[in-house]
Amino acid sequence: MRSRRVIMIVGNGEVPEGAAATIDAADLVIRFNDCRSVGRGGTRTDVVAVCNTGRPALSMLGGGRWKTSAPVRQAREIxxxxxxxxxxxxxxxxxxxxxxxxxxxxxxxxxxxxxxxxTGRPHRIVPAATHERLEQDLARFGPAPYVAPSSGLVVIADILSGIASADDEIVLAGFGHSGWEWHPFAAERRYVDALAAAGRLRRLNPLPTSDLSQGA
Incomplete structure (x- = not known):
């Protein structure tokens, strides 16, 4: 039987001070795009999830800086x-x-x-079905007109849809639910809060010393 894992999804927003050790001790750490969370948010990077359309993708692929950055070189999967x-x-x-x-x-x-x-690594594409289910779920939270959910929310939905087992603990850090005007951030926050209230994930908030020392 597979043991319980801690899956840490680290966005590019503000990470609680003192959280680096907890993030690095997780069993799986997922970061995004240029991995701006590295530093205060620890260094461990198992997966880099990229926005593979539009200007962000072109920027990442257009030069060597992203490809040779420490978190991208460390990642086991893209x-x-x-x-x-x-x-x-x-x-x-x-x-x-x-x-x-x-x-x-x-x-x-x-x-x-x-x-x-x-570079000898697996490449995975989040299925279209995950996007469809996410948008159906988001509709319950009354989003204002938007273009697409954020990459962070898509990955959260993807992890919940089958990558995580029922015993795994999903922890979020660096999710401020703000940024590009055409992501439905207010609805995304309500969606994540509902998941947290249902016990399906939790946010990594500033933690007491005893919690920080537990790691994974």
Whole structure:
């Protein structure tokens, strides 16, 4: 029987002071894009989940800085958060509603696949079904008009949908639920709060010394 794991999902927002040791002691640490959480949020990085469409993807693949950064070199897997088919289907509607996002759906998945293959690591794409279920769940929290959920929320939904077992503990750090105007951050916060209230995950808040020393 597989032992209980602590899965730490670390966003690029503010991480509680003193949390680095707790994050690094987890069994699985997932970070995002350029891994700005490294430092105060510890250093361990098992998975880098990337936004594989639009400008963020182009920026990461367009130079050597992202590819040679310490957390990316350390990661055992690269995950592409966005389903190419789903985002391609969004293109026509966005051309009318958000013409300034003309490159938002440009897909760079093959670039991340090639990079992962060249460095001997698995590359995984979050399934389109995960996006669909997440948007259905988000609808219950009355989101204002939005373009797409944040990559962090997609990964949370992905972990809950089957990667984590019932015995695993899912812990979030660095999720301030603020940023790009076309992510539904207010609804995302309510969604995560509901998951926490149901005991499906917890936030890593400033912890007493005794809790910090427990690790994984």
């Amino acid at each position: 995950w592409s958060v966005r389903s190419a088919a789903k985002f391609a289907a969004m293109r026509a509607a966005l051309a009318n509603t958000h013409p300034d996002l003309d490159d938002f759906c440009d897909d760079y998945t093959t670039g991340f696949e090639s990079f992962a293959r060249a």
